[in-house]
Amino acid sequence: MKNFPYAVWLVPCAEQRIGLKQIIQRLAARFGTPLFEPHSTLCSGIWTQGLPALTHAVDGLAGRSAPLSMAVTGLDWIDRWFGFFFLRLRSVDSDDLFIRARRQVAGSHPPEIGPHVSLLYNFGEDEMDRAALRDELAGTWPAVIRFDALKLVRPASGSWEDISSWEILHVAVLSA
Numbered sequence: 001m002k003n004f005p006y007a008v009w010l011v012p013c014a015e016q017r018i019g020l021k022q023i024i025q026r027l028a029a030r031f032g033t034p035l036f037e038p039h040s041t042l043c044s045g046i047w048t049q050g051l052p053a054l055t056h057a058v059d060g061l062a063g064r065s066a067p068l069s070m071a072v073t074g075l076d077w078i079d080r081w082f083g084f085f086f087l088r089l090r091s092v093d094s095d096d097l098f099i100r101a102r103r104q105v106a107g108s109h110p111p112e113i114g115p116h117v118s119l120l121y122n123f124g125e126d127e128m129d130r131a132a133l134r135d136e137l138a139g140t141w142p143a144v145i146r147f148d149a150l151k152l153v154r155p156a157s158g159s160w161e162d163i164s165s166w167e168i169l170h171v172a173v174l175s176a
Contacts, residue, residue, distance in 0.1 A: 011039055011149040011151050012038050057104055061097075070092060072143055148174050153166050
């Protein structure tokens, strides 16, 4: 069995997904960056036990998890591809799904920068004033984002930065 990289995404509810997608689309068109689906990476890693076992782990996690809300605490950035420009999140629910994901999906890890929703992936950090862009976008995102599903994804090319190769392997509704 060949090992493969994967991520489990928290997916915003439909109405918020549409609004976040519009922000991502506007930024991608403006700065010539890749498009991607709105999500918060719950966990990721290299899977070694075959796709059925990973799908089973994701289903188990979703079946024991209720939809969850996360407060947007601000817009932030770091000088890395996936953290280039993002909404920082904080759980408003008492159950910490990020901890349970690490236990349920063996060998996974949460995102280094903590819970977030990326708005822009980019290597051209010298080309824009992110503080000015933060001010320009102020108030265009929801104060609280409600997540109601998980998506299991992987880069078919093996490279996370090849956004066009991301494939959705499985979707599970948060149903506890």
